[in-house]
Structure formats: structure tokens, C-alpha cells
Amino acid sequence: MRLAEIVEKLGLAVRTASGHLDTEVTAGYASDLMSDVIAHAKKGNLWVTLQIHQNIVAVASMNELAGIVLVNGREPEAETIEKAESEGIPIMVTPLPTFEVAGKLYELGIGGIP
Amino acid sequence: MERIVTTERVVTGETSVGSEVGAEKMTLEEVRDILGAEVLAGAHLLSLEVSMGCGADLMSDVLAYGKPGSLLLTGLTNQQVVRTAEMADIVAICFVRGKRPDEETVEMAKRQELPLLWTRLPMFESCGRLYRRGLIGVSESTD
Amino acid sequence: MPFTRVQELVYEMKVSQVMSRSVITVRPQMPMSELREIFRDKRISGTPVVDGDRLVGIISLEDFIKWLYDREGDSLIENKMTRNVETLYDDEPLVHAVSKFETSGFGRFAVVERRSGKLVGVITKGDIVEGLLKKLEIDYHEEEIHRYRASHIFEDIVADRTTLAFEYDVVGRDFERAGESSSRLKRTLKRLGLDPGVVRRVAIATYEAEMNLIVFTEGGRISVRLEPGRITVHVTDSGPGIPDVEKALQPGYSTAPQWVRELGFGAGMGLVNMQKCADEMEIISAPGKGTQIKIAILTGRKR
Known part of the structure; x- marks a missing residue:
């Protein structure tokens, strides 16, 4: 499923790189530990996290992730937004917690094995 | 899974309010089977029920958003996870991503009668499977 | 009401469960001057006066100070003690002790066995507080409950507060x-x-x-x-x-x-x-x- 479709179906608010929603999402990856994401997330994965620090952009970019969903109503920091725009990494926000975002994506057919 | 309707009585001062809450509860035994998990502590407590799921690797978020009666899914395996569960009235912990807690953490959980599960599945997959089988998240709970 | 457990315990527990059993007693014929050492060494502020095993009175630090203050010659304890001693029975619920302390204003009561009338212990407000807390399994040393609070707790239990x-x-x-x-x-x-x-x-x-x-x-x-x-x-x-x-x-x-x-x-x-x-x-x-x-x-x- 394409990222744009997911954004629409889950009612996510896009905060950065709204021109990069054409990517095909291969699977979901939920983690708040940077080292874990670096080690295990794969290309095209949609990353669900509550981390808002600018490091998330570097990690997403390095692993060629489809985008980042920030949960629990978290908003990206100013530096994070700036970096994500320049790297073309879409950041979306939702008031939902990780469990529900993963659950709803799963129901849409997005698997959780990276 | 059966659908259970609980009637909760909330006593506020002299007045008492009865609210009907429709929620899917899930036993730890079901959780174990759905996630293909191994039981590290509290094997005798698998009939306990969890009323919602909460997935996080940062304990402060569990303390902030977790609710009593939750199952905590986490990839963090230190003793503070058990402490957090204790403070936040979490029913059970399921460690995800195949990372095993050390002996001390398991012992601490056993002392507290806190069941510990362990699955090789990633966080996303674990949350997804449980959600599809009817376990709700904390924002969907009316508790 | 948040402190119901404490209140329950006041009804459940008996005087015998919290009183101190190692009671220091004095005889009526003992001279007042000997009390000085007893009060100082044992760090107590009052003691039952016993004749044989019969409780005949209570002598307090206050009585002793009054005797010192009056600058009389030495006297026997039986002449200075309080005679009409109010006592508690060992099998009475703690709540009786609590109300007796409140109404009488005394700092301690002798505890006698109901059947024999024999002196079996002494109870103070501090004993009650300590007994309640122990029952609640609160570890004194670990949690450093302030001793000076003891009197407070006591008054508050009575006033439905803690x-x-x-x-x-x-x-x-x-x-x-x-x-x-x-x-x-x-x-x-x-x-x-x-x-x-x-x-x-x-x-x-x-x-x-x-x-x-x-x-x-x-x-x-x-x-x-x-x-x-x-x-x-x-x-x-x-x-x-x-x-x-x-x-x-x-x-x-x-x-x-x-x-x-x-x-x-x-x-x-x-x-x-x-x-x-x-x-x-x-x-x-x-x-x-x-x-x-x-x-x-x-x-x-x-x-």
C-alpha cells in the first residue's frame, strides 16, 4: 500500500515532506530505540515511534524508510522538521498510541515483519 | 475470544455511577498463543486477563499513558521495566523482538507475581496480531 | 474514607497485642528517693505500684517531680502515688484504650488480666501507634517513620484522621x-x-x-x-x-x-x-x- 493511502485511511497529519507520499510501504516497524531501528528496520518500512529528536531523520534516511509516524500526540522538534524536509522524509503525527497505530495498519494489511 | 461486558461501579463520594463498558478482555494464555510466546515468569497466572495493550520502549511513556489492567509490550529488558509495571499497575509484560531479560529481572518479576512473556516477533507484528484479535489500545479504553 | 484499615485494626486488635509486658514495678514501701534512678535508667515516666501481685497504684514522673519540688523529707511511694488506678483489661479492643487515653488525659494505663486481676502489662499511646504500624507491616527502620509523629497519629485516629x-x-x-x-x-x-x-x-x-x-x-x-x-x-x-x-x-x-x-x-x-x-x-x-x-x-x- 502506498503511504498516501495510509495517511488518508488513518487520518494522519503530515508535518514534513508531503511530496514524498508516493512510496510503497513494505511493512511496519515500531520502536523507540534508535539502535534497534538502525539494526532491524528495512527499506520501505513505515516507522512508528514516539521519539521526536532530529536523530530519527538520520536513522530513517540511512535505512531508507518510507516515513515516520509520531504517536501519542508528539510533535517533531524544529530541527527535526528542518532536517526531514531537506532529506525528504515524511513525518506524520497522530494522537493514537503505538499499539493502536500498529493495530490499525495491520488491519489494513501492513505486516510487521520487516 | 468471548465478548465480555463489564459493569463498573465508580463510587464518587456519596453518589455512585454505574457505567457500561464493552471491552474485549484477553487472557494471558491467549496472548501467549497469539504471539507464540514463552512464559518466563508467572506460569500459574496465565488465566489473568488484560483489558488493553500498550507498546513502548520508553518507560516514561508507559507511566504517562499506560492504564491499569494493561499488557505492556516492550523491547526494553532491564529491571526498570518491571518497576514501571509495578508503579503503573500493569498486569503483565511481554518482551518483544526476541531480547531476553536477565535473571535478576525475571526474579524481581517472580517476587512481585508479575507474569513475563517473551516473543521473537517484532513490536509492530505483536501489536498488530493482538489488535486484530480484539485487544484494544489505551486510547480506546474508557477506564 | 482513605484510612479505613487503621480504623478497622483499632477494633480488631486487643490491648494485649500492643502492650509492653516487661513491666517495671515498684513496691508501695519503697522510698520516693529511689525512683530517681528507676526513671532515669529505665527511661520511663511512670510505673505501676504492686503489692504482691496486686496493683495498688501508679506513680508517675509528675508525682516524683512534685515531691522534689515540695522539698519534703523522704517519703514512701504509697503516700504519693495515685491510688484509684484506672486500668484496662488485656482482652479489651484497642479502641477502648484509645478512648480512655483521650478522656482521661493519662499517659499510661496498667493492664490487668480480667480473670485474676493480676498486673500483666502497661500500655502507652506510643505502644498503640507502634502496634498498629507493625500490624500494617510497615518496617520502622526501612521507612524511618518519624517517632515524633506518634502522638499525632494517635490524636488523628481518634479524630478519624491520620x-x-x-x-x-x-x-x-x-x-x-x-x-x-x-x-x-x-x-x-x-x-x-x-x-x-x-x-x-x-x-x-x-x-x-x-x-x-x-x-x-x-x-x-x-x-x-x-x-x-x-x-x-x-x-x-x-x-x-x-x-x-x-x-x-x-x-x-x-x-x-x-x-x-x-x-x-x-x-x-x-x-x-x-x-x-x-x-x-x-x-x-x-x-x-x-x-x-x-x-x-x-x-x-x-x-
Whole structure:
């Protein structure tokens, strides 16, 4: 499923790189530990996290992730937004917690094995 | 899974309010089977029920958003996870991503009668499977 | 009513369960002058006067001081003691003792066995408080319950209220042990029969505070006071202080090092969580001068 479709179906608010929603999402990856994401997330994965620090952009970019969903109503920091725009990494926000975002994506057919 | 309707009585001062809450509860035994998990502590407590799921690797978020009666899914395996569960009235912990807690953490959980599960599945997959089988998240709970 | 467990116990427990049995007694024919050493050495402020095994009176420090003050010659205890001794039976419920202390104003009562009339012990207000707390399994040494509070608790039990104070010293940089104080506190509050929602909020706020002490300071102190209607958690340290409190209160704002983040904390939610749990919160902090956080949680009402 394409990222744009997911954004629409889950009612996510896009905060950065709204021109990069054409990517095909291969699977979901939920983690708040940077080292874990670096080690295990794969290309095209949609990353669900509550981390808002600018490091998330570097990690997403390095692993060629489809985008980042920030949960629990978290908003990206100013530096994070700036970096994500320049790297073309879409950041979306939702008031939902990780469990529900993963659950709803799963129901849409997005698997959780990276 | 059966659908259970609980009637909760909330006593506020002299007045008492009865609210009907429709929620899917899930036993730890079901959780174990759905996630293909191994039981590290509290094997005798698998009939306990969890009323919602909460997935996080940062304990402060569990303390902030977790609710009593939750199952905590986490990839963090230190003793503070058990402490957090204790403070936040979490029913059970399921460690995800195949990372095993050390002996001390398991012992601490056993002392507290806190069941510990362990699955090789990633966080996303674990949350997804449980959600599809009817376990709700904390924002969907009316508790 | 949050303190029902204490109130139940006052009815459940018997005088014999809390009285002290190793009673120091004196004989009626003993000279008053000998009391000086007994009171001083045994650190007591009164003692039953026994003839054979029959209780004939009680002689108090007050009686002794009065005798000294009157500058008479030596006298026998039987001439100075209080004769019409009010006693308690060993099988009476504690609540009788409590009301007897309140109405009489005496500091101690002799306890006699109902059947034989034999003196079997002495009970003071302190014995009652100590007995109740022990029953609640609160560890005196671990939790340093302030002894000076004892009289308070007593009056409050009678007035349907209770005041307790606990203190915990937290050692900095000891991540493994983080949460031990909060854990002990939570168990104690549960045993006291407080509302689970209130207990949870106090536990979470204290745990976050404890974590901050461990991550950012060389250690500090957590003091908890239980008063009628409210619980106050006071956290003090002489650590680095918070440069910008307003900023620190923003969700996600953090100055924690990476190692703390990898351990699941330091995501900028600590103070936010404390605030979420608190009904009132006050932070006094300045760089280099340490931090004081006062959190109040009201127990009388649901949120």
C-alpha cells in the first residue's frame, strides 16, 4: 500500500515532506530505540515511534524508510522538521498510541515483519 | 475470544455511577498463543486477563499513558521495566523482538507475581496480531 | 474514607497485642528517693505500684517531680502515688484504650488480666501507634517513620484522621536500584488501604522523581507526608539544578544523556508525568543550587 493511502485511511497529519507520499510501504516497524531501528528496520518500512529528536531523520534516511509516524500526540522538534524536509522524509503525527497505530495498519494489511 | 461486558461501579463520594463498558478482555494464555510466546515468569497466572495493550520502549511513556489492567509490550529488558509495571499497575509484560531479560529481572518479576512473556516477533507484528484479535489500545479504553 | 484499615485494626486488635509486658514495678514501701534512678535508667515516666501481685497504684514522673519540688523529707511511694488506678483489661479492643487515653488525659494505663486481676502489662499511646504500624507491616527502620509523629497519629485516629511521614534517601547514579524507594512507598500506601488510583499516582510521581535524582544528581531525599485529604511528596537534592523550568516542563524536552534514553528514560516526560499525577506541583530550582519539588495529591476526591 502506498503511504498516501495510509495517511488518508488513518487520518494522519503530515508535518514534513508531503511530496514524498508516493512510496510503497513494505511493512511496519515500531520502536523507540534508535539502535534497534538502525539494526532491524528495512527499506520501505513505515516507522512508528514516539521519539521526536532530529536523530530519527538520520536513522530513517540511512535505512531508507518510507516515513515516520509520531504517536501519542508528539510533535517533531524544529530541527527535526528542518532536517526531514531537506532529506525528504515524511513525518506524520497522530494522537493514537503505538499499539493502536500498529493495530490499525495491520488491519489494513501492513505486516510487521520487516 | 468471548465478548465480555463489564459493569463498573465508580463510587464518587456519596453518589455512585454505574457505567457500561464493552471491552474485549484477553487472557494471558491467549496472548501467549497469539504471539507464540514463552512464559518466563508467572506460569500459574496465565488465566489473568488484560483489558488493553500498550507498546513502548520508553518507560516514561508507559507511566504517562499506560492504564491499569494493561499488557505492556516492550523491547526494553532491564529491571526498570518491571518497576514501571509495578508503579503503573500493569498486569503483565511481554518482551518483544526476541531480547531476553536477565535473571535478576525475571526474579524481581517472580517476587512481585508479575507474569513475563517473551516473543521473537517484532513490536509492530505483536501489536498488530493482538489488535486484530480484539485487544484494544489505551486510547480506546474508557477506564 | 482513605484510612479505613487503621480504623478497622483499632477494633480488631486487643490491648494485649500492643502492650509492653516487661513491666517495671515498684513496691508501695519503697522510698520516693529511689525512683530517681528507676526513671532515669529505665527511661520511663511512670510505673505501676504492686503489692504482691496486686496493683495498688501508679506513680508517675509528675508525682516524683512534685515531691522534689515540695522539698519534703523522704517519703514512701504509697503516700504519693495515685491510688484509684484506672486500668484496662488485656482482652479489651484497642479502641477502648484509645478512648480512655483521650478522656482521661493519662499517659499510661496498667493492664490487668480480667480473670485474676493480676498486673500483666502497661500500655502507652506510643505502644498503640507502634502496634498498629507493625500490624500494617510497615518496617520502622526501612521507612524511618518519624517517632515524633506518634502522638499525632494517635490524636488523628481518634479524630478519624491520620498523619504519617516517610523519608527515603536516594543514592545517585545507581540505576539498578532506581525505584526501590517508590516501590516501598507504594506497598505501604496499599497496605494503608488508600484508593488504588491515588496510590498509583503517588507511586508514578515518586518513581519519576527518584529516577531524576538518580540520573541527574548525586542523590537526594524523598519525604512523603500523609495528611487527612492529601499526600505530599517533597523531593530535594543539591544537584545541578534546572536552568529553565518552563522548558523542562514541555513534553519531550530532555537534557538526559543517551545512555539513559537507551534504558527507557530521559525522554523528557519525567516532570510532565509528575505534573500529570499531581493536583498541585511546585518546582524551586536554580543552576548549581539544587532542586526542590513539592507534589500534592488530594485523596478525598476522584479525578
